[in-house]
Amino acid sequence: MANIKPSVPKGTRDFSPVEMVKRNYIFDTIKSVFRKFGYQEIQTPCMENLDTLTGKYGDEGDKLIFKILNSGDFWKEAESKKEKVAGLEFNSKTLLPILSEKALRYDLTVPFARYVVMHQNEISLPFRRFQVQPVWRADRPQKGRYREFYQCDADVVGSESLLNEAEFVLLYDEALSKLGLKDFTIKINNRKILSGIAEIIGKPELIVEMTVAIDKLDKIGFDGIVKELLDRGFTDADIEKLKPVILLEGSNEQKLADLKSVLETSVTGLKGIEEIETIFKYVSNLTSQSSALNARVELDITLARGLNYYTGAIFEVKTNEVAMGSIGGGGRYDDLTGMFGLKGLTGAGISFGADRIYDVLEELNLFPASTEETTKVLISNFDADAELYALPVLQQMRTNGIAAELYPSSAKLKKQMSYADNKKIPFVVLIGSDEMNSGELTLKDMRSGDQQKLQLGELIERIKQG
RNA sequence: GUGGUUUUAGCUCAGUUGGUUAGAGCGCCUGAUUGUGGUUCAGGAGGUCGUGGGUUCGAGCCCCAUAUUCCACCCCA
Incomplete structure (x- = not known):
């Protein structure tokens, strides 16, 4: 056998003893907070049926799913299928089911939805579960971006109450504070507000285009957004209406007040505002002088997040101490289990990006000495x-x-x-x-x-x- | 998927216009010290220069391909 230079696939890493101690410190800290909030742990297989995953993450997401090649002689399979099905033309679409029917999980939320549907008779609602496992994305690696990384998810299904969302804020705050982060922001938005805005400017069908554009405010500024919006089918008049919304400033209360007048004709939009207000009310009643949040909680209507299954609250957590993409995210999804045949079940959840948190703690030197x-x-x-x-x-x-x-x-x-x-x-x-x-x-x-x-x-x- | 960047000893990195035998620091091994690490001193081992082609009398250095690292875009934890 030839001498092959040892290497690991692009975007994956080995974890040596010192790193494992630090990683476990992160996992243990987050898990202990999950348990404290009443979540129970589950695990699901690292691979799912391909059709469980496809179509859940948008077109861009689908491209990033790692597919697993079928075992056996796929070439023979393909030829015999061609003989059986008259007029079958091979292309990427018709060939795919012959080549692959399993894939590595892309996140923990969709497998959880599948789990809930399959085990609906065993679990009692509302069901609070957490899950800490690796996920895989066929992305090109860069800062804070790996092809194999761990997510730490907590989700609750079967409860409409916005108390869940409020608790997510506390959960994020407690876990990240325990890990030693001093300055971080929990951004919160609501899909219904975004829908309301798209409604007001008369382009409800372009909501996705609108959100991915305004999501980039931090990065490309208002002028950049204008350019993107024009490219994506919006007119100058639309942008004129959007401008005050995008450039909303002030305290959360002020933003909500301003939004209310902008969205006064949109039932959906007003519903979104009301939800946010309820969440804020819960949060303030869950905290007190002696147990104030470390996190800044900020209403950010430019927060969109690509996942298209969110229907209500949307969360994203960023540290303000180092330059790093979001270290956590989540939201409310009203009908994720519907795709697996279980209608009318609402869920909400959040996720911590453990590998990014690791990089942040490393950069800030926040790992306790005892981990050595x-x-x-x-x-x-x-x-x-x-x-x-x-x-x-x-x-x-x-x-x-x-x-x-x-x-x-x-x-x-x-x-x-x-x-x-x-x-x-x-x-x-x-x-x-x-x-x-x-x-x-x-x-x-x-x-x-x-x-x-x-x-x-x-x-x-x-x-x-x- | 698009663009750029990196790759030389176990690790971090030098290496001049293409020119004899490719260097340093750290680490490792041996000894000073046969019952003592971390400091010091003396010595030693370790390299198909990412891989495969090409140009050249001659390539770590130039050209092509490919892998990989990091970074930006798309998108995202």
């Missing part, structure tokens, strides 16, 4: 006799809940010590003939360099103290 330490104590290995003597000692350590390892060969002490040093192990126990004779073992604190002789019991107590 793994093994607590290394027992040295002088020779065969000492090794035999050390085995029950090792066992005692572990029985006492101390992460311990015995150096597996009687290598030079120098090597054993530098192993401990490299691995940042804070304690080393030395067992030689003196120690075996006296029963007092030598404990070395690697951080100070101090060492003392102790009975095993004392030694364990000492290590437990840290």
Whole structure:
């Protein structure tokens, strides 16, 4: 077999021990907050049937789905199908089902919708679930963008209450604060407001074009948006009507007041405003002087988000401390399960982008120092006799809940010590003939360099103290 | 999918107009120290220069293709 240079696919990464400790710190923190808010964990397969996923993320999204090649001889399959079906012409569309019927999941929300429909008789509504698993997108990698990355989702289905949305704000706030972020913004909008705006300017059919354009305000400015809108079928008169809405400023209350007058003839638009107001009211009643939010909560009507299944509230979270795309997003989707045959079930959810949060914490140096330490104590290995003597000692350590390892060969002490040093192990126990004779073992604190002789019991107590 | 960029030792990077034997720092190994890491000192190992073609007397350097890194656009966590 030829020597193949080892590599991983574009946009994927290995995670080494140090990175895994940090990643688990993020996952554990987010999961603990999910549990605290009453969410239960599930997992779903990494692959779904292709038709479960297609058509849920828009045309752009569909292109980014990783498809899995069918096993077996697909060429033979194709030829036999051509014989059976008269006049079959092969093209990308007719060939696809022969080549692929499974795909890697693109997000956690659609698989969850599928899960809910399949397990509707087992779950009781409202159902609050969280899920922390990788998702895959056939994107071109760049800053904060990977082809394999983890999402941490919390969704609730079967509850219309806007209390859920309000709790998402608190959930984001608590989790990100726990991770050490100081300055972040939870942006909130409502699809109904966007619909109302499209309605007012008389172009309800262009709502998608309108939202993707105004979503770019931060990036390309108002003039850039005007250009995009003109390209996408809007007139100067439309833009004149849109302008005050896009450039809305002031406090959330002011924005809502201004929007109300703009949208006064749109039933849908006013409904959206009312929803936002209800959410804000819930949030203020869920917080108090002593438990104020760290997050800035901001109504941002330019927030659109590409996913076309959102019908109500839309969320997006950004950190203001480093340049990074959104680190979380979510919203309300009224009929996601409808596509799988279960009508009239509403859902709402949010997602944390764990890999981006990792990059942010790394850049801001926010990982706690304790994430570096793994093994607590290394027992040295002088020779065969000492090794035999050390085995029950090792066992005692572990029985006492101390992460311990015995150096597996009687290598030079120098090597054993530098192993401990490299691995940042804070304690080393030395067992030689003196120690075996006296029963007092030598404990070395690697951080100070101090060492003392102790009975095993004392030694364990000492290590437990840290 | 479009445009640009990167790739040289385990890691981070030098390498002049194309010219003998491709360098540094860190890390690794050995010793000073046969029961002691992190500091110091002495020595050592380690490279098909991303890959495949081409131009040339001669290519790490020039040309083409391809992979990869990072970045921007589209879009998105």
